[in-house]
Amino acid sequence: MTAPARIQGPGPDGADSRPEGPVAVPHATTAQLVDRALQQWRTALTARAGDSALTDVDRLGDARLELSAAHPSGTAQLFAGRPTRLSNLVREGAALSTAKRRARAVGALAEDHAQRYGLATAFLAIGVATWTDDAPDDAAVDLDSVDALAHAASAGAQRSGAEATHATGTRRHAPVLLRPVTVAPRGRGESDYDLALEPSLEINPVLASALRRRGALLDPHALARAAFTASGFDPRPALERLRALGVAVLDDFQLEDRLLVGTFAHPEQSLVDDLDALAPALQGHEVIAALAGDQRAIDALAHPLPPMMRGDRPLDQERGVGDLDPAQAHVLDAVAAGHHLLVDHAGSASPTRGGPRRFPVRAMSRFVHPSLFDHVVTLGPAEPQA
DSSP: OOOOOOOOSBOTTSOBOSOOOOOOOOOOOHHHHHHHHHHHHHHHHHHHGGGOTTTBGGGGTTSEEEOTTOOHHHHHHHHTTOOEEHHHHOOSHHHHHHHHHHHHHHHHHHHHHHHHHOOOOEEEEEEEEEEEEOSOTTOOOOTTOHHHHHHHHHHHHTOOTTGGGOTTOEEEEEEEEEEEEEEEEESGGGOEEEEEEOSOOEEOHHHHHHHHHTTOOOOHHHHHHTTEETTEEOOHHHHHHHHHHHHHHSEEEEEEEEEEEEEOOOHHHHHHHHHHHHHHHHTTOHHHHHHTTOHHHHHHTTSOOOOOOOSOOOGGGOOSSSOOOHHHHHHHHHHHTTOOOOOOOTTOSOTTSOSOOOOHHHHHHTTOOGGGGGGOOOOSSOOOOO
16 A cells, blocks of 8 residues: 655644745854954953952962051151161061061062063052952943943842842952052062052052942042142042942941052953953954954955065065064065064063073064054063163
């Protein structure tokens, strides 16, 4: 018996039994790919920056120099902006020995950050605040938006007392005011240390963000500037203002009068800040689009480098300044052809590599023709002065 042929069409229940055709899935646009990649990069960097001492001073470990009990005359000299010996701040013998060991650890970590990331990370923390923060570590809030602040204030006003200390909050133990400081060894065998403050001040962005999320009216830059008066540096009004705001809007807020030196700026957090600042312009950059997986950008970057020319070239093809070897001239040819390059000068990249320390900044700046300045970005620590 031959089985009857299956007839496509409506079945007994009225449903169409015909197989569905292929469904076209639209390709992600370049903007969507870049947005997705930026979010992934930001999440990864934020996770790595989660151990920043900006959220918890205890994460500094032994690389923390406590000056809360420093001698008043030494503190006055330090606040006046004059280089101050550690022995003038800590005068008791056993305490000074510990302070020197801590200063050595702070200086070594700050130097490592400067060499690896080009960041000055050593700060004098003035005041330490403790509170319960119910926002995730990577919460992004438009702190300059009036609507966002109004929403935050409304949400804060609606919280009940039972919600104020809910178990999902993160306990913060963060520095309040941060003033850049240099910790330099002094004498043979690092027998003492000089501490010198830079003439600038900032409010810990973690604290400022927490306050403004909860509706506090705060201008961090104006408050920091007000600490420098005609009679000298006085952080007390800024501390009192922040204490009042914290008690008003943050859960379990307390502010301790403490002084401590440590490396508070985290390299990954700096990258997060840069990523946020550059995000609006990154969609139009073909390297970023290629990294995000955009095939057209990948294809656009796939054209080969120009060949290296050896020997003398015609004057109308000269792009450099001064005498260039073939490798240096090849770099300029590639830049002029529209390629994106990382120039890794021999022996330069990392202080962990052996050999003499030479800098690509010097190699590039001395032979790049002015017409190519807009096409060259140099990466690396500052070049030492002779």
